[in-house]
Amino acid sequence: MADATVTLEVQRYRPEREDEPVWERFEVPARREWMVLDALNHVKDRLDGSLTFRWSCRMGVCGSCGMTVDGEPKLTCATPLAARGDGRPVRVEPLRGFPVIRDLVVEIRSFLGKLKRTRPWLIRDDDVPLAAGEHLQTPAELADYKQYSMCINCLLCYSACPIHHLEPDFAGPAALALAQRYNLDSRDRGAAERMEELSRHSGIWGCTFVGECSEVCPKGVDPAGAIQRYKLAAAADWFQSILLPWSGQARAKRREVAR
Amino acid sequence: MSRRRFHPRWFRRRTPIFWWLEKGVYVHFIVRELTSLAVAYAAALLVVQVAVLGAGAEAHARFAALLASPWAVGWHALVLVGLLYHTLTWLHLAPKALVVKLGGHRVPDAAILAGHYLGWLAATALVALVLVRS
Numbered sequence: 001m002a003d004a005t006v007t008l009e010v011q012r013y014r015p016e017r018e019d020e021p022v023w024e025r026f027e028v029p030a031r032r033e034w035m036v037l038d039a040l041n042h043v044k045d046r047l048d049g050s051l052t053f054r055w056s057c058r059m060g061v062c063g064s065c066g067m068t069v070d071g072e073p074k075l076t077c078a079t080p081l082a083a084r085g086d087g088r089p090v091r092v093e094p095l096r097g098f099p100v101i102r103d104l105v106v107e108i109r110s111f112l113g114k115l116k117r118t119r120p121w122l123i124r125d126d127d128v129p130l131a132a133g134e135h136l137q138t139p140a141e142l143a144d145y146k147q148y149s150m151c152i153n154c155l156l157c158y159s160a161c162p163i164h165h166l167e168p169d170f171a172g173p174a175a176l177a178l179a180q181r182y183n184l185d186s187r188d189r190g191a192a193e194r195m196e197e198l199s200r201h202s203g204i205w206g207c208t209f210v211g212e213c214s215e216v217c218p219k220g221v222d223p224a225g226a227i228q229r230y231k232l233a234a235a236a237d238w239f240q241s242i243l244l245p246w247s248g249q250a251r252a253k254r255r256e257v258a259r
Numbered sequence: 260m261s262r263r264r265f266h267p268r269w270f271r272r273r274t275p276i277f278w279w280l281e282k283g284v285y286v287h288f289i290v291r292e293l294t295s296l297a298v299a300y301a302a303a304l305l306v307v308q309v310a311v312l313g314a315g316a317e318a319h320a321r322f323a324a325l326l327a328s329p330w331a332v333g334w335h336a337l338v339l340v341g342l343l344y345h346t347l348t349w350l351h352l353a354p355k356a357l358v359v360k361l362g363g364h365r366v367p368d369a370a371i372l373a374g375h376y377l378g379w380l381a382a383t384a385l386v387a388l389v390l391v392r393s
Binding site: 013015020021071096099100101107140162165166208209210211212215222224225228229231232 | 271274281356363
């Protein structure tokens with residue numbers, strides 16, 4: 001008796017051959033322990049070495065293997081191949097909302113630029129020597145930002161975000177959540193510096209709170225929540241600068257903007 | 260060998276105009292956004308009512324008669340459905356944006372949601388009280 005197989009429908013795009021993507025079918029072994037990424041690697045190793053896709057760690061840490069599986073953005077290394085068990089083909093496409101370079105590989109330079117502009121690193125206004133020791137944090141201070149630090153930049157949230165598809169300038173969920181990760185870190189002093197970039201229309205105000213970014217995140221990060229929290233903070237800052245223009249925070253903000 | 264073979268040519272998919280029909284979540288989102296028009300309409304109607312009230316009892320009686328017509332009642336029943344949908348979805352999103360800490364602990368989302376419902380009930384009761392007494 002022949003081994004059971006699963007039909008894998010993969011979207012192919014070879015710019016030297018096709019003007020637009022086409023579907024190609026492959027029969028792969030229906031191994032219970034296989035993830036979709038294992039099936040793709042089987043295709044590449046045994047059936048068609050030209051199939052192109054990104055992957056690295058195979059354990060949901062590197063964020064390289066994000067693709068659209070059966071219409072949903074997924075990490076293919078964490079999506080079981082035969083879980084559905086209804087005999088229908090498993091459809092694999094590139095992440096939506098990004099230009100496709102080849103087969104399942106998308107162009108992500110636009111995201112990297114947005115990420116850099118939100119300054120996702122610790123910013124300090126002092127120069128503390130190493131000899132001064134660690135910057136200590138309480139468990140509560142760690143809890144404030146920890147969930148946002150779990151982001152692996154897999155871009156599933158961008159693929160799920162219709163605003164990112166419609167407005168390419170929108171900074172997007174991961175970049176904004178990572179900016180919040182540093183804003184909420186008790187060691188950071190860069191909130192005012194990030195404010196200018198984040199409070200643009202293409203920043204937090206571009207988000208209309210569809211909320212799907214948080215639903216598809218494989219690491220349990222809540223970018224939608226981070227953005228809404230930042231909207232509240234930005235609005236409060238604005239009111240404070242109008243009502244209490246002499247307050248320390250408002251003065252610091254104006255200094256930052258003037259710089 | 261053609262020059263095209265080595266030229267990077269990315270494929271960009273156009274977002275279809277009915278993208279929001281692809282998923283129930285997107286439909287829910289679009290309906291929520293559209294029902295904000297009901298909120299804007301209700302606010303504008305209130306302003307108009309106040310202006311008409313300022314124009315005298317006769318003008319207000321004419322306006323009230325207009326609002327009592329069957330088509331106006333039907334229309335405002337639809338507006339009410341939109342208002343309720345928008346209000347309920349808005350209330351359920353509020354805990355995402357609000358992080359409240361009491362005694363060093365984060366107040367659970369359910370408590371924040373309950374607080375919003377209580378506030379809504381209190382405001383409704385207040386308006387009802389004013390209407391009943393007037």
